[in-house]
Amino acid sequence: MKQLFVAFFCIVALLTAMESARADAFQPGTITGRFMLTPQTPMSDGLVYIYNLATGPEPSRDRYWRVPDHFKQLDRDGRFTVQLLEGVYCIGAIKRNGPPLIGPPQKGDMFLLSTDGNGQPRKFTVKSNETVDMGVISGAKPFAPSLDTKGLTAIVGTIRDADGKPEAGVLVFAFPTPTVVGKPLFVSDRSANDGKFVLRVSEGGTYYLKLRSTFGGGPPQAGAILDGNKEQPLHRVTVKTGETTPGVVLTGKRFPGRGREQGITQ
The missing domain is CATH 2.60.40.10 (Immunoglobulins)
Structure with a gap:
């Protein structure tokens, strides 16, 4: 019986130590x-x-x-x-x-x-x-931005509005999964006056693109440029390491304000 109690208390001590270590891992x-x-x-x-x-x-x-x-x-x-x-x-x-x-x-x-x-x-x-x-x-x-992608892994394209006109000053975000969960992994420089964007990534693979004129989450403000609502699929692009995937065309829409247009609520 004594050995049983000793074994029991050893197990309790071990579990307590494990809980303490687990709690410490969440202490900043x-x-x-x-x-x-x-x-x-x-x-x-x-x-x-x-x-x-x-x-x-x-x-x-x-x-x-x-x-x-x-x-x-x-x-x-x-x-x-x-x-x-x-x-x-x-x-x-x-x-x-x-x-x-x-x-x-x-x-x-x-x-x-x-x-x-x-x-x-x-x-x-x-x-x-x-x-x-x-x-x-x-x-x-x-910092001196460059459109040169030689030797880099990049996705290049243009951002246009619904009428086909270029959109300047817009960011393109790359997610590693086809759903907008968590934060994106990479972001482009802001698009140029002709709508051209360059999105550089660390290595080849498949990325899912989303555009927005502002950095960070939260509700969009009136006039912000988006590419649709949360239910619309992200733009899927595959790129090889050390190469550039060109010709990507993304379409942005201006957010008119809450409750004014169903198609681009976020």
Whole structure:
């Protein structure tokens, strides 16, 4: 009987330890740091972008633009502190040349990705109830968008309205699944005046495209450009690694406002 009680309490202790470990995994850790335009000038009021490597590839400065998992505004000294669940993360920051928009960098924006000595994105491991200080990151450079896709994996096409006229300033998002679940994996630069867009991705595969004139979720505002409602299928495109799939045509519609048109409610 004594041995039975000992075995019972051992099992209870083991289960308690497992529950405690499981609970700890959901306790956030903290990452802090500072972004500088130059060693003397902070990236004041910029946006820090945080990428969880469990949900997608490493971010890139020029090969593709991955949608971040988290973002937060830097303070006037370029500092930030954010709590994250356990995981491995890469971090970058943008200082806008214009309004503080959320999304990929645009021409003239200052962009800075934390990299190692080989120019690869640094990986920061966050653990529960611990703080990671990434230090000071400096040396931001102006972003210069390019339509060149040589050697990259990309999807290229045009965005038009219902009358066939080009739509400028629209983003194309790439989802890994045919349903709009969670966040997209990649996003294009904004479409040019002729409606042309370039959507770069990390590798070949099948992607499902959705367009929108604003970055992020939430109800659309009147005048926003969309491609239909949630029930309409996403545009399916297949691309090979290191190649470009051209000729994709996407049609956008302007959202007139809530309750005014059934076809494009979100």
